[in-house]
Amino acid sequence: MENLSVNLAAYNSGSGFDDDAMSKANLSSEQLAELSKALEAGSLQGGDLVGSQTNGGALKTESLESSLKLITFRESDIRFWKRFPKTAAYNTVEEYNQHTSYGADRGGFNNEGELPEEEDSQYVRKAEHVKYLGVTKSVTHPMQLVNTNVGDIVQKETTNGIMWILRKADRALFYGDEKVITQEWNGIYAQHMNNDQFANLEEYYASELVVDLRGSALTEANIETGAQTLLTKFAQPNLMCAPPVVFSEFAKGFYARQRINMGGNENGAVSGAISGQHISKFQSMYGLIDFEYDIFAAKPVGKLPGAAATSPKAPATPTAGGAPGVVATSDGLSRFSDGIGDYFYAVSAVNRYGESAMLQLTGGALTITNADDAVDLQFVATAGAFTPIAYVVYRSEKNPAAAYANTQMFPIMTVPATGTDVKRGSLANGVDGAAATKVRDRNRWLPNTQEAILLQGDTDVIEFKQLAPLMKMPLAKLSPADRFMVLLYGTPIIYAPSKMVRYVNIGSA
Numbered sequence: 032m033e034n035l036s037v038n039l040a041a042y043n044s045g046s047g048f049d050d051d052a053m054s055k056a057n058l059s060s061e062q063l064a065e066l067s068k069a070l071e072a073g074s075l076q077g078g079d080l081v082g083s084q085t086n087g088g089a090l091k092t093e094s095l096e097s098s099l100k101l102i103t104f105r106e107s108d109i110r111f112w113k114r115f116p117k118t119a120a121y122n123t124v125e126e127y128n129q130h131t132s133y134g135a136d137r138g139g140f141n142n143e144g145e146l147p148e149e150e151d152s153q154y155v156r157k158a159e160h161v162k163y164l165g166v167t168k169s170v171t172h173p174m175q176l177v178n179t180n181v182g183d184i185v186q187k188e189t190t191n192g193i194m195w196i197l198r199k200a201d202r203a204l205f206y207g208d209e210k211v212i213t214q215e216w217n218g219i220y221a222q223h224m225n226n227d228q229f230a231n232l233e234e235y236y237a238s239e240l241v242v243d244l245r246g247s248a249l250t251e252a253n254i255e256t257g258a259q260t261l262l263t264k265f266a267q268p269n270l271m272c273a274p275p276v277v278f279s280e281f282a283k284g285f286y287a288r289q290r291i292n293m294g295g296n297e298n299g300a301v302s303g304a305i306s307g308q309h310i311s312k313f314q315s316m317y318g319l320i321d322f323e324y325d326i327f328a329a330k331p332v333g334k335l336p337g338a339a340a341t342s343p344k345a346p347a348t349p350t351a352g353g354a355p356g357v358v359a360t361s362d363g364l365s366r367f368s369d370g371i372g373d374y375f376y377a378v379s380a381v382n383r384y385g386e387s388a389m390l391q392l393t394g395g396a397l398t399i400t401n402a403d404d405a406v407d408l409q410f411v412a413t414a415g416a417f418t419p420i421a422y423v424v425y426r427s428e429k430n431p432a433a434a435y436a437n438t439q440m441f442p443i444m445t446v447p448a449t450g451t452d453v454k455r456g457s458l459a460n461g462v463d464g465a466a467a468t469k470v471r472d473r474n475r476w477l478p479n480t481q482e483a484i485l486l487q488g489d490t491d492v493i494e495f496k497q498l499a500p501l502m503k504m505p506l507a508k509l510s511p512a513d514r515f516m517v518l519l520y521g522t523p524i525i526y527a528p529s530k531m532v533r534y535v536n537i538g539s540a
Contacts, residue, residue: 120496192517246538266530270488274329342385352409356393368402380419441478
């Protein structure tokens with residue numbers, strides 16, 4: 032038994048574990064450090080291995096979670112798209128007729144035997160153009176041969192392409208505008224503004240179909256007023272869609288009125304309370320209105336002036352014009368009565384690929400001192416490989432505390448480069464009362480605010496006309512890779528824009 036092994040007692044420097052044999056071992060400090068190093072597993076990840084690992088690290092097996100963790104949006108986040116009624120389209124131009132009037136509401140009562148006055152019904156034919164959404168995906172042949180934790184990688188990339196398309200489609204249901212980006216369809220806000228009953232932007236903005244909250248949170252009274260307006264337009268409001276923050280701020284308005292009852296169960300124990308407010312519907316005088324939040328209904332977020340271009344195919348940053356930022360006085364249509372203060376302005380150029388970096392339009396902040404002041408901005412395109420087709424005007428919130436470089440800038444309007452639409456205007460012909468080559472800011476659109484829509488959400492009012500279903504189309508093989516497109520053809524149609532109320536400049540409580 033005694034010869035089966037050599038124990039620590041046989042060594043000169045140490046008699047056993049109780050005597051801390053390792054501390055008494057006859058090793059130099061360099062040898063001890065090397066031995067300690069050899070026992071370390073290390074902290075390199077599998078993806079860190081470039082050449083080779085040594086010592087204990089070479090023996091490790093990777094511990095990789097078997098399922099892919101999603102950290103971006105899910106299908107459940109695409110909500111308005113699912114609520115939008117859909118039917119087939121049969122042409123690249125989808126036409127529809129509007130019956131706008133039974134005749135003028137006048138007269139009607141007659142003498143006995145008298146011929147009544149003649150009244151003509153009114154009809155209008157309108158059209159929307161089918162637009163084309165698509166993305167190309169590619170998976171190499173070796174990638175299809177290796178093991179992955181997502182299963183069929185081609186199927187996974189097909190699903191990813193579908194989600195990419197649905198995100199673009201959902202956002203464009205709100206903010207698409209072919210007068211800005213010609214390849215886009217017209218979303219609900221663009222078609223709402225295109226309503227023929229409004230001759231210009233001021234008529235539209237001042238109409239009862241636009242509710243301006245001027246930075247305040249949405250309230251019950253605002254919704255009830257909108258519902259009443261729609262009732263006078265012969266609509267039955269049943270759906271309100273907005274970014275999540277709008278409904279969150281709406282719910283906060285109930286906190287001060289909320290009662291929390293601490294009750295007991297049958298055994299006398301005190302039950303826990305649930306605080307907060309979940310509001311999924313609003314009971315108007317004229318029926319229930321569903322609340323549908325959609326993260327893609329949110330306006331573009333603000334960004335710092337140093338933000339880079341969003342695409343290598345984006346236009347070059349614009350160049351300041353002769354009068355890049357001037358306060359225009361005595362503008363009777365200005366809404367700066369609640370916005371007197373200092374502001375930074377900037378502009379970027381956009382095309383269908385992306386947006387350029389920003390250009391500051393003044394050397395410092397512009398000061399608004401009177402309620403009837405407005406701001407005229409002037410800029411021009413910069414020569415480059417890609418021509419801008421529109422411009423995004425940015426503005427800071429009132430009285431910024433930091434220097435321009437550290438101030439968050441928010442988009443307040445998108446301006447077509449050319450065009451004669453009197454509501455949107457264009458840089459070439461002037462915007463909102465400004466002279467040609469200038470853009471006027473009358474404080475219609477506040478920075479860092481949101482929008483919402485109240486409508487009758489059925490096929491009498493809205494419909495998505497789909498020329499082809501969401502589909503996958505293979506491409507020719509030019510290399511050891513499978514390339515394919517994910518495509519969607521269609522356009523939303525707002526048959527009755529007067530049966531919608533648009534809420535603008537929604538802020539917080």
